[in-house]
Amino acid sequence: MDGESQTPLLVLAEHNDADLERLLSDTETPFISRMTAASCIELNLLYKLAAPAVMVYLINNAMSMSTRIFSGQLGNMELAAASLGNQGIQLFAYGLMLGMGSAVETLCGQAFGAHKFDMLGVYxxxxxxxxxxxxxxxxxxxxxxxxxLISIGQSTSMASAAAVFVYGLIPQIFAYAINFPIQKFLQAQSIVAPSAYISAGTLVVHLIISWMMVYKLGLGLFGASLSLSLSWWIIVVGQFVYILRSDRCKATWRGFNPKEAFDGVWEFVKLSSGSAVMLCLETWYFQILVLIAGLLDNPELSLDALSVCSSVNGLLFMVSVGFNAAASVRVGNEVGAGHPKAAAFSVVIVTSVSFVIAVVEAGIVLWGRHVISYAFTSGERVANAVSDLCPLLAVTIVLNGIQPVLSGVAVGCGWQGYVAYVNVGCYYVVGIPLGFLLGFHFNLGVKGIWSGIIAGTGMQTLILLYSTFRTDWNKEVEKSNKRLDKWDHANLLKK
Incomplete structure (x- = not known):
C-alpha cells in the first residue's frame, strides 16, 4: 500500500463509529489495511467502554466478596451460611432486577444511536x-x-443462619431497582467512568462500615449483609446526583415526567419480563448448583469449597460482564444508528478480546489453586477441596469469556425472548439433569454436579455463537427502527 493511501486510514482510525461503518464499506481499500484500521477504531471505542465498566462490576463484586470474607472470618459455619444466603436467595433478586433492567439497555442503546435523546430519561x-x-x-x-430453604432440604441450623444474613439484604433489593436502570441509562451514552469512581469510593466506605458492624458493634452476619445494602444505596445516590449535575446528561434527563413515565408502562413490563426471564435463567442456573450441593453428604465442606470457587468465579465473571455491557452498548448504538457492518465487526472484536482475557485468568487460577481459599478461611480441608475443584473453575472461566458477551449482543439487539428458550433447553433440560446424574447416581459429588452445569453452559455458548455469526445485521437495523418508532412517546401521543 502506498504512502498516499496510508495517511487517510491513520486519520480515519482516530475518528468515531460513523467512520467505522464507512471504512468497512470501502471495498476499494485492501482488506488487511481495512481490518487493521477498523480494529484500531473499534478497540479504542471498546476500551473507553469496557475498562471503566469492568472496574464498576469488579468493585461491586468486591463489595459482595468482602462481605463473605468478613462472614468467613467469623467461622466456617458463617461462611457457608453467607454463601447459601447469597447464592440461594440474594442472586434471585439480583438476576430478576438485572434482567428487567436490561430492557432499558436495549431501548436506551438504540435510542441513543438514533439520536432520540429525550427518550432515554423516559425509559x-x-x-x-x-x-x-x-x-x-x-x-x-x-x-x-x-x-x-428448609423446604428444599437445607438443615434447620444452616437455614436459620442464612436467613439472618438475608434479612440484612432486604434494603438492597430496592437499591437494585434504581441502580440497574441508572447504570444502563449511563452506559447507553458511554458514560461509565463516573460510575467507576463512585463505586471505588463506596468500596472504601463499605469496608469501614463492615468492620464497624461486624467487629465493633458485634452484629455478626446481619451486620455484614446490612453494610452491603447501605453501600449499594450510596452508589445509587451518587449516580443520581451525577445525572442531575452533569452537562453530559442534559439532553437525556429532563426531570421527572409522571405522564410520560406511566404512559406505556404495561408494554414496558412485557419487554422487561422477557429480559428478566433471559438473565434469570442464567443467574439461577449457578444458584441451583449451590442449592444442590447443600443436599450432598457433608454439605458444610461442599458449600465452603463452592463459596470460595464461586467468589473467585464471580469476581472474574465481572470482567466478562463489563465486556457484556460494552458489547450491548456498541451493538445497540450501531444498530440504532443504522450501521450493520460496524455492529457485526464490534461483535467479533469484543468476543475475541474477552476470550483471550478469560484464558489468561483461567491460567492464573490453576497456578494458584492451592492457596486461593486462604483469602476466605484458614481451614486446610477447605483448601484441599477448593484445589480439587479448580480445574472445573478454570473451564467455567473460559466459557464465561464468551457467553456473557454473546448475551450482551442479544440484549443490544433485543433478542431476549429467543435466548430465554435457548437457556431453558441447555440449562434446565441438559445441564441440571446431567449434574444430578453425575453428582448423585455416579457419586461424583460436587464435581459431578458442576460438570453437568458446565455441559449446559458449553452447549448454550455454541448455540449463541452459531446464531450470532449468522445474523443478518441489515434486518436488525430494520427491527430497531420499527421498535424505536413504537416506543417513541411522540408517536404514542399521536395515537
Missing part, C-alpha cells in the same frame, strides 16, 4: 417504576427465606 423512569413495584413481592421471599 429510565419507566424502568425504575416497574422494578420498584417488583421489589415488593421479592422482599417477601427474603422475609420467608428460612422456611423456603
Amino acid at each position: 429510565l423512569q419507566r424502568s425504575s417504576i416497574v422494578l420498584l413495584v417488583t421489589g415488593i413481592p421479592v422482599s417477601m421471599i427474603y422475609i420467608f427465606s428460612k422456611p423456603i
Whole structure:
C-alpha cells in the first residue's frame, strides 16, 4: 500500500463509529489495511467502554466478596451460611432486577444511536417504576427465606443462619431497582467512568462500615449483609446526583415526567419480563448448583469449597460482564444508528478480546489453586477441596469469556425472548439433569454436579455463537427502527 493511501486510514482510525461503518464499506481499500484500521477504531471505542465498566462490576463484586470474607472470618459455619444466603436467595433478586433492567439497555442503546435523546430519561423512569413495584413481592421471599430453604432440604441450623444474613439484604433489593436502570441509562451514552469512581469510593466506605458492624458493634452476619445494602444505596445516590449535575446528561434527563413515565408502562413490563426471564435463567442456573450441593453428604465442606470457587468465579465473571455491557452498548448504538457492518465487526472484536482475557485468568487460577481459599478461611480441608475443584473453575472461566458477551449482543439487539428458550433447553433440560446424574447416581459429588452445569453452559455458548455469526445485521437495523418508532412517546401521543 502506498504512502498516499496510508495517511487517510491513520486519520480515519482516530475518528468515531460513523467512520467505522464507512471504512468497512470501502471495498476499494485492501482488506488487511481495512481490518487493521477498523480494529484500531473499534478497540479504542471498546476500551473507553469496557475498562471503566469492568472496574464498576469488579468493585461491586468486591463489595459482595468482602462481605463473605468478613462472614468467613467469623467461622466456617458463617461462611457457608453467607454463601447459601447469597447464592440461594440474594442472586434471585439480583438476576430478576438485572434482567428487567436490561430492557432499558436495549431501548436506551438504540435510542441513543438514533439520536432520540429525550427518550432515554423516559425509559429510565419507566424502568425504575416497574422494578420498584417488583421489589415488593421479592422482599417477601427474603422475609420467608428460612422456611423456603428448609423446604428444599437445607438443615434447620444452616437455614436459620442464612436467613439472618438475608434479612440484612432486604434494603438492597430496592437499591437494585434504581441502580440497574441508572447504570444502563449511563452506559447507553458511554458514560461509565463516573460510575467507576463512585463505586471505588463506596468500596472504601463499605469496608469501614463492615468492620464497624461486624467487629465493633458485634452484629455478626446481619451486620455484614446490612453494610452491603447501605453501600449499594450510596452508589445509587451518587449516580443520581451525577445525572442531575452533569452537562453530559442534559439532553437525556429532563426531570421527572409522571405522564410520560406511566404512559406505556404495561408494554414496558412485557419487554422487561422477557429480559428478566433471559438473565434469570442464567443467574439461577449457578444458584441451583449451590442449592444442590447443600443436599450432598457433608454439605458444610461442599458449600465452603463452592463459596470460595464461586467468589473467585464471580469476581472474574465481572470482567466478562463489563465486556457484556460494552458489547450491548456498541451493538445497540450501531444498530440504532443504522450501521450493520460496524455492529457485526464490534461483535467479533469484543468476543475475541474477552476470550483471550478469560484464558489468561483461567491460567492464573490453576497456578494458584492451592492457596486461593486462604483469602476466605484458614481451614486446610477447605483448601484441599477448593484445589480439587479448580480445574472445573478454570473451564467455567473460559466459557464465561464468551457467553456473557454473546448475551450482551442479544440484549443490544433485543433478542431476549429467543435466548430465554435457548437457556431453558441447555440449562434446565441438559445441564441440571446431567449434574444430578453425575453428582448423585455416579457419586461424583460436587464435581459431578458442576460438570453437568458446565455441559449446559458449553452447549448454550455454541448455540449463541452459531446464531450470532449468522445474523443478518441489515434486518436488525430494520427491527430497531420499527421498535424505536413504537416506543417513541411522540408517536404514542399521536395515537
